[in-house]
């Protein structure tokens with residue numbers, strides 16, 4: 001993939017939640033390389049991500065946000081508008097994943113179940129609400145919700161996570177119908193298991209077993225890296241997908257064939 005593959009994002013402002021590390025950092029870097037101004041939003045410190053982008057001359061800022069807290073997401077959107085004047089793209093990437101651990105459904109802690117729903121589901125709603133006015137004012141926008149293969153495949157030992165990502169696909173469809181009149185597009189990207197720090201933390205000593213099992217079900221026999229997922233986000237962020245909304249783009253090596 002070359003940098004010329006997608007329409008430039010020059011003059012656009014993108015917010016990426018969960019940008020302190022992992023996939024969120026990769027989306028930030030690649031959208032920034034295409035000319036977007038980038039808001040790195042996370043509960044954790046985004047200094048490392050910010051340093052990476054800044055070193056490449058990408059206009060960016062870090063915002064501390066808890067996506068589960070409506071006021072915090074409003075402050076995130078306000079900071080983006082204050083600094084860059086507009087919001088064109090929101091990547092709802094923040095989620096509880098690493099902390100959930102591989103757990104039988106009978107043993108899931110009810111508090112962790114609730115927090116998972118608050119971050120992974122309510123967080124998408126909160127952030128979408130927070131950017132809505134700015135996107136409408138900009139004449140449109142693109143909201144990209146990061147779902148997961150877990151939702152369509154039915155991931156075992158992660159019922160809270162699986163349920164939350166299925167809800168993300170539902171939000172994508174409902175919201176796409178509601179905001180299309182403002183030319184705001186809403187789509188999901190659903191990756192299979194991606195080799196990130198969080199994935200290692202989730203599976204711990206079962207990582208090899210999990211990657212082997214997932215690979216066996218794929219048409220393309222390989223493991224996903226963050227660089228394999230980013231193309232789908234770039235496509236949905238920009239003008240190349242201007243008539244695409246309400247969709248879930250599976251990036252799973254051909255596991256789910258829709």
Ligand SMILES: NC(=O)c1ccc[n+]([C@@H]2O[C@H](COP(=O)([O-])OP(=O)(O)OC[C@H]3O[C@@H](n4cnc5c(N)ncnc54)[C@H](O)[C@@H]3O)[C@@H](O)[C@H]2O)c1
Pocket residue numbers: 017018019020021022023024041042043044065066067068092093094095096097098119146147148149190191192193194195196197198199
């Ligand atoms: N890695 C995979 O295998 C995989 C597969 C499919 C989907 N996904 C999804 O991709 C996204 C990123 O995954 P990753 O592997 O990079 O995980 P990650 O844990 O590295 O990234 C998640 C980020 O979200 C942040 N975050 C958590 N709670 C937050 C909150 N309340 N408010 C703001 N930020 C918060 C974390 O600090 C972290 O930086 C997640 O939505 C995940 O569910 C991952």
